[in-house]
Amino acid sequence: MNSKNKIAEEIIRLRISQMIVNEEYKAKKLKVSVHLALGHEAIAVSVSEILEKDDNLLPTHRNIAYNLARAGKLRPILDEYFLKPTGLNAGHSGSMNLLNPERNIVFTSSILGNQFPVAVGLAMAGKVAGKKNVTIVMGGDGAIEEGSFYENIxxxxxMKLPVIFLIENNEWSMSTRIDQRRCHIDLSLLAKSMNIRYIHLEGNDPYRYIDTLKDIKKFTIEDRAPACVEVRVATLGERRLPSSPEFPEGEFINYHSGPAPEVALNEWPLIKQSDEDPIFVLTKHIDQSVLEEDARRQFTALQKEIA
Amino acid sequence: MKYLEHVNAVLRNAVSSHDGLVVYGQNVSAGSRISGFTKGFAVKETGMIINTTNTENSLVGFGFGVMLGGGKAAFFMKQLDFLFLGIDQLVNTYNIIRNSKHAKGSFTILPVTVDMGYEGPQSSSNNFADFCSMARIDGYAVTNKYDTEKIIDIHFGRPGFRIISFSQRMYKDDIIDPGEPILADKDMKFVQYRDGSDATIVTFNFSFPYGWQLGLEMEQTGLKPAVFNVSYMTPIDWEPILRSVRKTGKLVVFDDSKSENLSCFSLLAAARGISLKKDIFIKRKLGDNWLNPVSDAMDIDYKSIVRELSSQ
Structure with a gap:
């Protein structure tokens, strides 16, 4: 399989794996709170693709896609959600703080903005040790409202540190849209005001994302400077509540955490016929029949893995 | 030698002796160097001194990041109250780091407890133990010559995380030199400086000068007290102190913290299970004006306490 197809295969694996977790969740088998990241697979696979041994990755509580990408397996993650000793962290972490230091995920945070200073400190430790590495810290459009985001860029x-602040903007903070809670923040202007390089990513094209992230990583390491990458994502799994007098068509509920009741486990794991769904975007690059065949193969393999 | 001079000299020596040490904080290498606290600091070529931005919450998380990356970090703070801005990091980040067991580096926060008073409502907390209690943090209060040397030697730059705090009230006082101890905990959680059978004096937080002075006053009248200082900020194994209490039957406890959640309550509860002839508890009494700029010093009538201890 060529590298283009391997990237597609990873995105499909992350999608089906999350759909399996969702089914376990719907069946009320999980005690821990999982924040699914359906729709975040393209950026997760792209970030994973550019990581090297000494790099650090600090995702948020919505870390499932990144953990699946870095672990390469579903079983240890699912076992962690079941708090089993065979879990990725032997049942010590659960979901929101799930770590995989051997595969670069050294810290995860369920507190908005908490992870930014830890990332800057990690980058400083790398600088003192003479490493040529990058630290990638994630946040959302909610986390950039916290003072710690400003403090840490x-x-x-x-301090001239190679940190990539990667902001996954899904337009929602829990169940509140940006326009329901704050004014617009133009991150490009904020970054520009501190002479920090800013890149906007949109469209879930993993091949373009990987090229851009490789370039940014090279820049941050060579120039010993941080960068800010804002990526638009849609957290899929949204639904409408039953009709009410106030909302005759049903109130729109963005997916935040817990099960996504309207997402079903399918051999072809497409959720949305739009660029918001990385699976849909793959069909622009690779013949859908090829993708469907791979999805069927992985579906069977994953079922076997967790059996 | 003054307390501040001694503390600065011991710290100067410590920061210059560690490889790869990242010393940082506001004004650490500019202006007054935190009123002389960090004056003359120099690190090895492998380390750095960073005069930082005013971002206390992030500066705490930054230290944990350095520690997680296997490095050594020391954050010097002008004022303990500024650490309130870092509580999320002190609790949530430290919990993740401890739980993962992957952090092999070192992180020490060294704040000054501004305990002379007259600060006004915003800087009147100074409850060092409360910070430590909140997340079961190792915390040490430095009050005398022996403490300073041993606590810094044992804990500064060592793997793991701790807070070591200093008293601004004592800055210009001559440093108390209690001499070699009778008994010292290996981690310097407590030290016994005198042994005697007439009373057991135990000091907490930054109250060692009060207890030491009481001991001297007792000795002048021919009484022999046992004197303990508890440097550690949360309850410890009290048995070494209780052994003395069983012998003397008289306990005097000093605690100059403003907290309502004192570590010494735990010692008092254990000691009161013993049949005590006398138990005197001296803590800070907060008047109605405690939020106003007032003195933080405790007014102790040593003669009266000595008389009380002599009466039975």
């Missing part, structure tokens, strides 16, 4: 730039 400021600190990273002041």
């Amino acid at each position: 400021l600190m990273a730039q002041s």
